[in-house]
Amino acid sequence: MTSTVSAQLKGNLGPIGIALMVVATAAPLTVMVGVSPMIIGLGNGVAAPMDAVFVGIVMLLFSVGFVSMSKYIENAGAFYAYILKGMGRVVGLGAASLAVMSYTLILIALEAYIGVVLSGTLSSLAGISLPWWLYTIGIVAFVGFLGYRNVELSAKVLGVALVLEIGVILILDLSVIGSVGASGMGTKPFEISAFLSGSPGLGILFAIFGFIGFESTVVYREEARNPERSIPTATYIAVIFITLLYFISLWCVVVGVGVDDVVGVSTKNAEGMYLDLVAKYLGHVMHDLAQVLLITSLFAVVISIHNIVARYKYVLGSCGVLMAQLAKVHATHSSPYVASAVQTFVSVSLLLAAAIMGFDPVTQIYAWGAAAGTLGYMIIVALACFSIICFFARRSESVHAWNTKIAPALALVGLVGFLYIAFNNLSALTGSEGYNKVNVTIVVLLIVAFLVGSGGAVIMKMKAPRRFASILNHMS
Numbered sequence: 271m272t273s274t275v276s277a278q279l280k281g282n283l284g285p286i287g288i289a290l291m292v293v294a295t296a297a298p299l300t301v302m303v304g305v306s307p308m309i310i311g312l313g314n315g316v317a318a319p320m321d322a323v324f325v326g327i328v329m330l331l332f333s334v335g336f337v338s339m340s341k342y343i344e345n346a347g348a349f350y351a352y353i354l355k356g357m358g359r360v361v362g363l364g365a366a367s368l369a370v371m372s373y374t375l376i377l378i379a380l381e382a383y384i385g386v387v388l389s390g391t392l393s394s395l396a397g398i399s400l401p402w403w404l405y406t407i408g409i410v411a412f413v414g415f416l417g418y419r420n421v422e423l424s425a426k427v428l429g430v431a432l433v434l435e436i437g438v439i440l441i442l443d444l445s446v447i448g449s450v451g452a453s454g455m456g457t458k459p460f461e462i463s464a465f466l467s468g469s470p471g472l473g474i475l476f477a478i479f480g481f482i483g484f485e486s487t488v489v490y491r492e493e494a495r496n497p498e499r500s501i502p503t504a505t506y507i508a509v510i511f512i513t514l515l516y517f518i519s520l521w522c523v524v525v526g527v528g529v530d531d532v533v534g535v536s537t538k539n540a541e542g543m544y545l546d547l548v549a550k551y552l553g554h555v556m557h558d559l560a561q562v563l564l565i566t567s568l569f570a571v572v573i574s575i576h577n578i579v580a581r582y583k584y585v586l587g588s589c590g591v592l593m594a595q596l597a598k599v600h601a602t603h604s605s606p607y608v609a610s611a612v613q614t615f616v617s618v619s620l621l622l623a624a625a626i627m628g629f630d631p632v633t634q635i636y637a638w639g640a641a642a643g644t645l646g647y648m649i650i651v652a653l654a655c656f657s658i659i660c661f662f663a664r665r666s667e668s669v670h671a672w673n674t675k676i677a678p679a680l681a682l683v684g685l686v687g688f689l690y691i692a693f694n695n696l697s698a699l700t701g702s703e704g705y706n707k708v709n710v711t712i713v714v715l716l717i718v719a720f721l722v723g724s725g726g727a728v729i730m731k732m733k734a735p736r737r738f739a740s741i742l743n744h745m746s
Contacts, residue, residue: 281652288487290429292508295483298515299435299560299567301444303544305479306523311536312698313473316458317465319521321473324481326513329481329686332651333509334610335658335678335687337502338669340487342661349654350582359741360727363591365653367723370582373644374613375480377575378620378637381406384568390563394618395445403625409569410617413576431566438548438560439519445551446522448525455525468533471691472698478688479640480516481509481646483574523547576613583609591726591741608651641699642712645692648718652685 282459309318336352343351350369354362359464385406392398392405447455458464487505526547549557584606587596598608621635629635655678662674694700696709731738 274301276546281294285500285507285697287429288504289507289511290397290432292483292487292504292574293436293512294432294570295578296480296508296512297567297571298435298439298480298512298519299564300571302439302515302519302523303560303564305476306520306544307477307540308475309520310524310532310541312469313476314465314468314470315533316523316524317461317467318473319459319475319517320465320511321477322481322516324474325477325481326509326517328681328688330506330513331510331677332655332681332685333505334673335655335662335681336398337505338673339658339661340501340505342497348578349650352654353650353657354741356659356661357653359731359738360724361653363727363741364720364722364724365650366582366586366591367416367726368646368720370579370586371716371719372468372643372650373575373579373582374616374643375639375646376643377572377579377613378617378624379636379643380568380572380575381410381625382566382635382639384409384572386631386636389570391565395558395561400629401625403621406621406631407618409572410614410621412574413569414610414614416573417428417536417576417580417614418607419605431563431570435563435567436515438556438563439515441556442526442548442551443519443522443741446526449551450525456529458529459521459524469695471714472695475688475691475695475699477516478648479626479644481512483578506607525529527552545607576610580606580610583612591730592722594701601742619691622710638700638708638712641696642715644699645696645712646716646719648685648689648692651681655682655685661693 310316313321339355342355348369349370350362350366353365382402385402387402388405388409389400389402392400469631473602487501488507523544527535527543539546545557545560548560583592583596584599584719585597586592587594587598587609596606596609596612599606622630624635658678659675662669696712700708700712727738
């Protein structure tokens with residue numbers, strides 16, 4: 271087996287394949303089963319569909335600037351590359367460090383959660399009873415194998431899993447609409463009074479979970495067929511599709527459960543609300559199928575986030591920030607196989623350590639990891655948005671103001687608002703009340719992650735100025 275540090279990643283992904291990566295990271299069935307009850311029960315109740323629309327509009331506005339700047343990003347650096355070009359090397363490397371930490375935390379959380387779901391499902395359906403961490407390690411190993419191979423293999427696996435899970439969601443939506451009729455769908459979810467009821471901030475905050483990872487479009491730039499066309503098309507397809515899917519599906523959940531009952535049901539039966547709705551409208555066979563597809567949904571998002579982290583490390587290795595071995599590309603599969611293997615090792619090590627220490631896989635590993643990772647992700651998106659504005663403000667050529675100033679500025683207002691809500695409701699995200707050690711640790715961890723990258727950049731500037739100066743060349 272041979273490899274090279276200088277070779278680039280290769281692939282033949284078109285806009286649909288790239289969009290699949292993004293939608294798979296959003297994990298629609300996982301969101302509907304696990305997050306929709308929180309949007310409804312802890313948020314603003316029946317107005318949940320509008321929370322998805324509100325977040326979708328902000329992400330679409332962000333996408334306008336994101337796509338406009340994408341042609342200046344010629345590698346797999348994603349948000350970190352945007353921040354580096356817009357705000358400089360020190361902030362950019364700090365953001366890169368924060369991104370790796372945030373995505374790794376989300377990945378660890380999901381890998382633990384899928385182990386629990388697998389353990390419970392096989393125990394109830396087949397009578398097989400094994401500890402969650404055995405299933406988790408098996409999943410991590412298989413994902414590592416896919417990461418070693420060409421990205422198109424991952425895309426095919428994601429595509430099959432994604433079609434199946436979206437199929438169940440759409441069939442349920444059509445069944446609800448067919449049962450109640452157009453007149454029975456109701457307009458209460460769209461009333462201002464409903465949107466402002468309860469905790470709209472929390473509703474919006476939980477809705478953001480469904481949009482994590484849409485930077486995947488740029489992450490796969492080196493592996494895209496005709497990236498100048500594929501990246502913008504895939505970005506818009508993914509964001510619009512995700513928004514419409516959640517809007518319609520949340521509306522159907524509200525109507526299917528009952529406008530007057532849905533808040534109570536989502537509070538008392540959060541874990542079973544969506545699957546019970548599937549059983550009610552589609553029967554118990556589809557209920558069992560949906561339970562199995564929840565596993566494939568989680569598997570798809572684990573593959574996608576693993577690939578994102580591996581490509582972050584690949585770019586950081588290629589520009590000399592991390593060890594150069596991470597930039598090695600497999601001679602046959604054209605994959606960042608070393609970066610992928612390192613991430614697999616990190617996942618296995620942390621998950622085994624957590625299991626040995628007796629951490630609960632759901633209330634601790636999943637809840638804390640997902641909360642910390644999501645908060646870090648939101649910071650990175652806001653920084654990327656501000657960087658887009660800074661980048662185009664310095665360019666002399668004529669660029670459409672809507673694409674480079676107005677839309678990004680409107681998106682930045684929304685993103686900063688999301689961050690304000692997140693920090694003020696951190697206890698709701700972690701399940702830990704007040705400013706206890708868990709919440710404080712999360713905030714400190716994110717700050718330290720950023721300082722490690724930015725501090726490393728300052729040290730590099732002083733001790734290796736040529737390498738520091740060359741970093742920007744890898745972004746263009």
